[in-house]
Amino acid sequence: MLSLDTRRELALALTAILKRSNIATAAQSLSSSFHRHFSCSRNWRQKKIFDLQVYVSRSRSPYWNLSYEDYLFKKFPVYTSYSSSSTQVPKKILFLYTNHRSVIIGRNQNPWRETNVEFLRRHNVPLIRRRSGGGTVFHDDGNVNYSVMMPGNMFDRDEHAQLLCTALNPVFNQRGEETSLSVNERHDIVDQNGRKVSGSAYKLQRGKAYHHGTMLLNSRLDLLSNLLHHSVDGGLEVVEGPGVPSIRSAVSNIGISNETFTDAVILAFKREYTAGSENAVKVMYVDEGSMTKEEAPEINKSIEELQSWEWTFGSTPKFVHRFLLQDSTPAVSFTVKEGTILDLESDLPEFTAIKDRIIGTPYRGPEVASIINSKLWKERLIRSI
Amino acid sequence: MSYQKSILMASTNMAAFRSRLPAAARSTRFVPLLCNRFYSNTSPKTIASLFTVRRTAPLTSPFTVSSRRGYVNGKDEELPEGLRYTEEHEWLALEDGNLAVVGITAYASKALGDVVYVELPSVGTSIVAGEPIGAVESVKSASDIYSPVSGEIIEVNEQLDKKPGLVNAEPYRKGWICKILMKDTTELESMMDNKGYETFIASS
Numbered sequence: 001m002l003s004l005d006t007r008r009e010l011a012l013a014l015t016a017i018l019k020r021s022n023i024a025t026a027a028q029s030l031s032s033s034f035h036r037h038f039s040c041s042r043n044w045r046q047k048k049i050f051d052l053q054v055y056v057s058r059s060r061s062p063y064w065n066l067s068y069e070d071y072l073f074k075k076f077p078v079y080t081s082y083s084s085s086s087t088q089v090p091k092k093i094l095f096l097y098t099n100h101r102s103v104i105i106g107r108n109q110n111p112w113r114e115t116n117v118e119f120l121r122r123h124n125v126p127l128i129r130r131r132s133g134g135g136t137v138f139h140d141d142g143n144v145n146y147s148v149m150m151p152g153n154m155f156d157r158d159e160h161a162q163l164l165c166t167a168l169n170p171v172f173n174q175r176g177e178e179t180s181l182s183v184n185e186r187h188d189i190v191d192q193n194g195r196k197v198s199g200s201a202y203k204l205q206r207g208k209a210y211h212h213g214t215m216l217l218n219s220r221l222d223l224l225s226n227l228l229h230h231s232v233d234g235g236l237e238v239v240e241g242p243g244v245p246s247i248r249s250a251v252s253n254i255g256i257s258n259e260t261f262t263d264a265v266i267l268a269f270k271r272e273y274t275a276g277s278e279n280a281v282k283v284m285y286v287d288e289g290s291m292t293k294e295e296a297p298e299i300n301k302s303i304e305e306l307q308s309w310e311w312t313f314g315s316t317p318k319f320v321h322r323f324l325l326q327d328s329t330p331a332v333s334f335t336v337k338e339g340t341i342l343d344l345e346s347d348l349p350e351f352t353a354i355k356d357r358i359i360g361t362p363y364r365g366p367e368v369a370s371i372i373n374s375k376l377w378k379e380r381l382i383r384s385i
Numbered sequence: 386m387s388y389q390k391s392i393l394m395a396s397t398n399m400a401a402f403r404s405r406l407p408a409a410a411r412s413t414r415f416v417p418l419l420c421n422r423f424y425s426n427t428s429p430k431t432i433a434s435l436f437t438v439r440r441t442a443p444l445t446s447p448f449t450v451s452s453r454r455g456y457v458n459g460k461d462e463e464l465p466e467g468l469r470y471t472e473e474h475e476w477l478a479l480e481d482g483n484l485a486v487v488g489i490t491a492y493a494s495k496a497l498g499d500v501v502y503v504e505l506p507s508v509g510t511s512i513v514a515g516e517p518i519g520a521v522e523s524v525k526s527a528s529d530i531y532s533p534v535s536g537e538i539i540e541v542n543e544q545l546d547k548k549p550g551l552v553n554a555e556p557y558r559k560g561w562i563c564k565i566l567m568k569d570t571t572e573l574e575s576m577m578d579n580k581g582y583e584t585f586i587a588s589s
Binding site (some may be wrong): 080106107108131132133134153157186201202203204205206242243244245317318 | 472473501502504520522523524526527528529531546547549589
């Protein structure tokens with residue numbers, strides 16, 4: 001039997017339905033009254049109010065989007081335990097962006113191990129190293145990325161992933177689809193078949209943290225498997241060395257449009273983190289053209305760094321890259337640190353001859369190929385390095 | 386069972402407890418290892434450690450690194466003596482006067498999860514207190530480490546390249562991150578000691 005309060009609220013809501021012809025709003029007030037009842041009586045949880053800011057990017061450039069995300073994080077205030085006061089409203093930023101086709105690797109990963117560098121080059125897909133940790137992901141126009149920035153003492157890996165699930169599951173229900181999302185132990189969002197639809201990464205700094213992730217809506221999964229098919233899987237290359245490995249999972253699209261996703265997520269965040277009035281949150285649309293004079297130099301500098309070879313390939317942790325012949329015998333091994341060749345091991349004459357010259361050169365296809373004389377190896381190394 | 390219960394009851398009254406210790410132990414400094422946080426169950430192993438008294442010899446400097454190795458029970462679960470801590474969960478131990486050894490605490494490494502990679506700073510970099518000196522990456526999250534003091538980095542723990550898990554397994558011993566030659570030892574005074582750090586963790 002429902003309590004007196006709930007019955008009163010229901011009665012009010014029903015009269016509202018009769019009075020107004022706008023069914024959607026009445027339904028919303030009904031559901032919100034139910035929500036309030038259940039959350040109050042079952043597990044009372046004080047709703048934490050945030051100063052929520054929502055940014056939606058109109059740009060599709062992965063360099064610009066990642067740089068803007070870094071900029072937002074840099075400008076996010078630092079909340080340390082000694083500076084936080086109970087009266088201060090903590091800030092939370094939600095940033096949603098979509099990138100053109102690209103492959104993004106984690107900060108401490110090895111691109112040769114994680115991606116098929118040759119395939120990337122052939123299809124002109126940019127490879128970008130982001131600043132947060134984690135594994136390798138594929139971005140394209142059918143994938144919307146979300147980034148949530150929060151104070152450091154409120155860092156939680158699952159909270160926002162769970163919120164996304166609760167935001168999206170009603171959408172599938174309404175459409176009659178059987179898709180149902182949940183969060184697994186690895187903090188990934190998976191569908192009812194256990195296929196991954198979203199991968200997350202986190203970054204913790206003094207007093208603040210962010211959680212960002214992908215959401216596969218209508219992505220080209222066929223390209224994904226080819227691009228993230230490691231160079232080493234072909235059997236002709238071996239990469240040894242530290243670095244964060246990617247964990248492979250079966251993936252799936254959830255099949256809603258970018259706009260539907262964006263709207264659902266913004267609504268869910270508004271409901272959860274603000275007092276709920278319609279104009280509690282202003283959504284800001286940003287792109288290259290909306291940068292102010294103060295923002296532009298920093299963001300552009302960040303874009304340049306992301307595009308540089310030194311950051312993308314040169315900052316790979318020390319590794320050994322071994323090339324094999326068709327019969328799986330090792331042909332040559334390059335030991336590379338900070339983008340320069342430290343050592344070369346080979347039994348083949350074409351490499352032992354140039355060993356002294358090659359040590360110290362940057363580990364880039366054209367440079368390495370210019371030192372080697374063998375035509376076959378020139379071609380192979382230009383493609384693979 | 387009653388034996389264990391009597392120990393716990395006695396421990397709430399320090400004076401009564403100390404009077405039951407052997408005479409020699411009564412007079413030395415004794416760090417009570419009674420935090421429930423660290424002992425979730427009262428197994429004989431943990432009870433035994435309550436009676437082991439750390440005798441700290443008179444020290445010339447406030448903390449020495451020899452005490453870093455004198456753990457009671459090999460597990461790095463309670464805070465070793467003689468270290469200083471920052472609010473970012475880094476610990477610092479002094480070796481030979483000016484040389485500071487820096488790492489992250491067990492609390493931080495537990496919160497991060499399995500560490501898969503440690504970004505070490507370069508030897509020879511001169512840093513200012515509060516600057517980032519690298520990062521620790523666990524499954525999915527990259528967390529920056531900040532230098533507690535100013536000085537020059539003269540050594541980094543290369544073992545972490547191959548075995549980043551040392552940060553989880555032995556955060557205070559083999560999982561050290563770098564050694565800094567300090568310029569100014571007065572910076573240490575503003576850092577927390579064991580008690581301060583324990584209170585800090587409890588309140589966060």
